[in-house]
Amino acid sequence: MMPTGARTALGGLFRAACEEISEKTPGEPIGRADAVWGAVERVALAIEGSSPAERREHLQMKWSVGKGRYTEVPWIALLDVRVTNDTKRGVYVVYLFNEDGSGVYLTLIQGVTAVLERHKPQTAGYGVLTGRSDAIGVCLGGVKNIGFQTQHEMALKGAKKAPSYTHGTIAQTYYPADAIPGDKQLLEDLEAMLQLYERYAERFEGVASSSEHEQSESLLNIDAPPAQAALEAVAPRIDLAATVQAFSNSLRSAGLSFGVQHDAFVRAFITSLATKNFVILTGLSGSGKTQIAQKFGQWLGEAQMALIPVRPDWTGAEALFGYEDALAKVSDDGRRGWAVPRALEFMLRAARNPAHPYLLLLDEMNLAHVERYFADVLSGMESGERVLPNLSRESDGVWRLQPGAEPWVAVPSNLFIVGTVNVDETTYMFSPKVLDRANTLEFRVPTEALAWTTRKPQACELGPRDLVRGLLAISADPNGHLENEPTWLGDYVDELKRVHELLSEGGFEFGHRVFFEAIRFASLLEQAGEESWTVALDRQILQKLLPRLHGSRRRLESTLCALGRYCWTQDVEPGAIFDGRALSFDPISHNPNEAALPLSADKIRRMTRSLRANQFASFTE
Template sequence: MESNKNLKDYLEKFSTLNTNKQQGKIAPHKAVLLLSVIDLIGKGDIQSNKVELTDKLESQYKLNWEKFVENKDIFKPNIGAPYVHLSGESFWKLIPKSSNKEVDLSARINSYSVNHLRSQFLHAQIEQELFSLLLDSNNRENFREVLISTYLISKKSTTMKFYDQLLKFLEQTKTESLQTTGYVNIYNNLKVKVSFGIGTLTYVPWFAFLREGQTVQKGIYPGYLYYKKNKILVLAYCVSATNPSDVDWPLTEPLSISEYMKSKGIREKIKYGDSYVFKAYDVSKPLDEDTIDKDLLEITDYYNSLDFNTDPITNANPIPFPVTPIIPPASTPFTSIHSEFSKWLMEAKLVFNETLVVRFISSLLTKPFIILTGLSGSGKTKLAQSFAMWLCKEKSQYCLIPVGADWTNREPLLGFPNALENKKYVKPDNRVLDLILKAGEDKERPYFLILDEMNLSHVERYFADFLSTMESKGEIFLHEDSGDWDGVPPSIVLPKNLFIIGTVNIDETTYMFSPKVLDRANTIEFRVTEREIEKFLDNPGNLNLEVLKGRGAEFGSTFVNIANEPVSYQNNIEEINIALLDFFVQLKISGAEFGFRTASEIQRLTQIVPLLSPDTNTSEIIDYAILQKLLPKVHGSKRKLEPVLIELIKMCLMDGVSTSNYTTGKAQVETLDLKDIKYPLSLEKIVRMYNNLVQNSFTSFAEA
């Protein structure tokens, strides 16, 4: 109760900031800065209540300014002014570099410049209580909503006018274009999604207006559905068609779209026919602007009024139907899975960067096979084991198997027919075959096979059947009979709810992976930063994985559903494709180019990451993809790779930035200006590979 009171108090403070006005408009600077701080806390870039005026903060501030500020002709995006003036709020304090030195803010022309403020202040400091609240993803969303709705996006621009967007949408349906850029992202505090089809044109293009936790794949939402063939535009109470929603519209005797179409004499099967009609428009006639805006505002206001946290809904005013009970919703939205998992990792005394956690979970959702490599003792096995324990309700849903150096065939994983006894099958003692069989029967829950030190033997020998079946979706044959032998069927397929994680160490006792293996996985490298080791040393404690058991089981079925459903390619796909093509051209020079499978999996990864971390920008997502899918295959001699690596370094930098600092060993990546760097994670890895190349005349992604 006390934390709820504190949350309410801080939300009140955020909604009543001391702000100036120009030309009758509220200055947005403080709100944009606070929004940027919240975003960086969510990404793990701010890990204490100290807010330094870093390049990342400045970059996030500019990004949010472009995204949310409407009156750009009136206000200038100076981060320095709000950084100073927020000290007038009770929760924000400036810490000068010297307690004995009077901070010089008298020179008004320079006092708000970033360099001047960095010279004067160590950092700003927010109250610890506020910082603790902001560690929770749900709280962050509440603060974001207050800032955006109070200071940044006016009611008039976000909820009163949508007519022009709809006309643009209808005009585009007359073309072959699948482009979704140029449409608004927010309307009436709801996320806006638009689609004209994936790969090919759909005959029912749509708009969706989504609350947090609701998706077009699983949820309820208002939306426009345009039945082009019939010239009918339906403003609908939409219901997800891919997966059953955890909540339902509280409507009595609603009219489904299928029933409506039948009443119009349309008898064919109707896409999205299970959704309900709010209003239908004849597009062959001119649409009335006021009617369109009024209708959309009405249904979205109603949607916003629904309380998804009660069972049943009792405090809403349905339009026009009375209330009926709904299915109780999941207690936590799936978008918070990484922050919830990170919270429990801290309880277990495990230290992982939240960005790494996002990459790890996103990679599993992209394809159910990932490889964890990197420094020995950096937590590869512990992360895999912890996630399986946290997400699974029962211990029988996961196996942690140490790979043996003597594994020369598939028998340690799949067993073998007993040659001495007819119709008998010898299962492996490690339960792997039992795990696969059980996963095939229990399709709604996730199952995990963790292969520890996967490269202690040749992976291609003992894992060949798995590698082949991952792509062909075919069968793995176990014995020749048509019936079961000791409960073992003649063949199996890899269940879609089975996730395989391999951990890798590099030393003289292990084997390198072939391109065949790397091509089929996301490879995530573990490094330990100075900040992470400092945080670990400052918080000593005994590891306690028991606290993780089943804590995230509520996410299990949704995790499986998202891992197996197609994605909607809407998030800056053109920018992503341009970057991929540029890297393809350079990698081809060294023979490390990628094929259609890798390109497809990268595109899927780039659409999955925003589901978990909506604040992650496109450049960061491309950075993840380069590091995990493209660089692992790069290896070779100095003659072959030196010019390629130099060009890759250049591609990771902003246009016009010299590569000399990165190829001469003059500076570490983390000490240089992030404004010069486009893909920092990939750049840091490529520079390490380049240095190894210079020193040893050979380099590869894998490092001891």
């Protein structure tokens, strides 16, 4: 144990150790008499005797400058014996010195040796380490939120060992040798890193103490989130109301609010995702479309979200599904390589981890013709057919079809897809083929929501694991809503049929899919905390039916007026669209706040105004 007085010299000890390291060459003989041995040992003893380490009874100290031969990356480790007692495996805190003595990293890291021994070649092992590091950081609440950086900002120096250490790093901070901070900062950083380590130990202790084989099959899975066995041991909590409330609160904490309608809007968003895992967000640029989707992805876990900007040159399925690349290296058994876009890589990861939800966010989805690049996804989601090429990245870094396996896999049911839509002269309209398969939520910014106190939104905290898994369980069961039918479902269905009859007169009727999903939405909306069936009907007219209406004034005006009359009074006049009576009701001259279905009434009013001004109207304004 280092004497108490030595605790004040930690910064100086680090500088002395870096200076000695700068004089050594990896591979040289090393022994206790070497100056570098003594310099690193003094740092280790000072750390062991420091207050952050000394008061934690589960910690064990290990350090090394090499065994017989000097190592290129000297290190000093603190291991929580509840997690691991071996630096070859598990997770621990370690100081890593640059080979040239130019600085030292304080890191939370994975043991790399066991991973690299099991996953050959080395590049495959690096992929395992990187995937786990990113996901563990997310599960611990985001390392940047507490002042540390990730492996991606790390530049450890050391030709052979540095790459594996870098890929295994979960959180890190760097001290240049010529600017090592004072002892106060060093000890504060060590305390913060050990607190992060304790969070890991408490959360994943059950998995960390399991057998090596179990760890290999769960913790070391390249495609899986960290401690998958531990996460999957959390029972799903089927409580949509609690899920909505938890995500709503997280949004507010992150600085994203939708005003007085915040909770109702979040309820509609979550219920739409639970109803069908494809949702379209449209509205004014800067109104929060991308933000709410990103925050939902962060709530699921940052490693389980991918934001893909849609490009105007996406003209076919290869934009999402990739293509066989004639220039890529052919394997020894004749399999060709593929060019794999990030979207496909992400979807394949989701397909291989069905117990965890994933979010694919397609930003500005209508910058290209949606039907051209997205048709195969829509077909696969609807039919369950295998449409994704079953690829894996092999040891040479090339993606190829897996030998001996099915060449195609289905679009995973644990994949949520959210598309954002802006409307201007550079974008394209959506066809009913697309709109039929989604709920479309419109974003608007009322004047009263503009406040000078508004701040840029921050990252959203990770959602409760039981609720996240519960949401996935709800969305993955297409008939689960039928087990808890609302008492008012009969009234809702009757009114939905009246709307169908009205729209049929104008040639805008909907089919079985829309009818089924509207019923599912209503049932789930009640489970999410909404007791009124008229709110569910209002939402479904707004989100499922009105997006399908577009056309010239001659074709559309009578239908809009008739549907407007229904939304204000819930009265339907049979044949009114044919004989012109529907035009006697003018949606523009009525106050939406007085309507029975105010959300739909307000949208119909705006669409009618646009129709008369431009002789054409669509849902997107």
